[in-house]
Amino acid sequence: MLARAGLRVASWPYGLAMRARNRAFERSWKRVHTAAVPVVSVGNLTLGGTGKTPCVEWVARFYRERDLLVAILSRGYGAETGRNDEAMVLEENLPDVPHLQDVDRVKLAETAVEELEAELLVLDDGFQHRRLHRDLDIVLIDATRPPARDYQFPRGTLREPASGLRRAGAVLLTRCDQVLGAEVEAIRAWVTERFPDVPVATTEHRPTELVGCNEANEEVHELVESLGGKPVGGFCGIGNPAAFRHTLESLGACIADFRTFPDHHAYTREDVDDLNRWAASLPPDAIVVTTQKDWVKLRVPALGGRPLRAVRIGLHFRDGEGAFVDVLERVIPAG
The missing domain is CATH 3.40.50 (Rossmann fold)
Known part of the structure; x- marks a missing residue:
């Protein structure tokens, strides 16, 4: 009981810090860098796995199939040297899509455009990376770990308050095959009630x-x-x-x-x-x-x-794929 109370108290300054950080970007107190080409971010609200890699692969392949030169940018978390496991999987499954890794993703964006002639960038695990402007934020919610029953770190796994979903351009519920259908619909209702303009699709791996x-x-x-x-x-x-x-x-x-x-x-x-x-x-x-x-x-x-x-x-869509594709197509460069 005391340990749980301690974690709850510890989560308060963390939540305040995340709100202050987001406000600083929203009010231009911190600089946001805009790349020369569209940027599509795939991220989430929580720590731990929500199944981002299959989604990043699906999105990158979607744009490659439309003859765009695509590059994937990521921080490279978990890599002591060289590429991490996610980069190696993506390079194996998408051999014609370069994957760049560095903590400074603003610098990576410049490299991808200037040296690789990328026409669109996919930002892996980028929802909380506010320094690089994105034209679309895709946010994944693991249906087995709904945010309505989660708490901010360190009490729970939320990286930031769930109100951050207002920045999302689309929400994908992942692993929907691992919970009852009523639970999936409850999560969808929770999202649409709070963010009615954000399309929600359900998927499974x-x-x-x-x-x-x-x-x-x-x-x-x-x-x-x-x-x-x-x-x-x-x-x-x-x-x-x-x-x-x-x-x-x-x-x-x-x-x-x-x-x-x-x-x-x-x-x-x-x-x-x-x-x-x-x-x-x-x-x-x-x-x-x-x-x-x-x-x-x-x-x-x-x-x-x-x-x-x-x-x-x-990644396999159960429903909502059409609306999701519409959102992706809106950021395709004209011409």
Whole structure:
């Protein structure tokens, strides 16, 4: 009880600081830099994973399919050196879309336009990054973690008050398949009651294929249905590991064991040795399965004599896709 009260008190100065920071940008006390091309931000209100990477991929592909030169900008959180796991996944799935990472995303925008001739920028995890002007703010809300039942950090996971949604140009509810339909509609009603002009779409993250490699380091692609009825050892280092476990169970996998690591975990040689020992304890016919974010940092064909595969995930709209596309099309440069 005392600990909860302490967190509640600690959240007050944090909330005040975030409100003051936002007010400083809104009243031009802090400078906002405008890029030479349109900027579309994909972000959220909360700490932890809401499924931004599949959405960033969907949005970047949307504009590439309209013959625009697109670049993705991100802070690079979780990368000690080089690119982080999200950048590696996006580069693997979108090889013709460069991904630039740096704390100074204003500088990245200039580099993308001047050196890469980008015609549109997608700002990954940019909702609270106010220094760079954006033409559209897409905000994701994880249906398994509705903001109406959340609190400001450190008491909860909210990065800023939910009133910040007034800056949103569109809201996507993610992981809607993991909660009851009534809960999805309750979240939608909560958003539309407070922000009636913001279109709200519902989505889910659907497995599209299993990826891996063989001993010759050649890519392997398999149907996700191949996990049905198979013993599986799952592991991941992402913001919402329960969502990944749910994905495996939804594919009919029989979870023999499941391990979690911190978000953006950088796997060491000791981790790989430990995973090999763990995998060797699984049933002989088991498959070891992880997320694509974890796979791009490992890239080994097997662990403990069991094949290693990653689930590639794609964003799927349940409803509201048409209105969302309309919002995206409004920022396409004329000509």
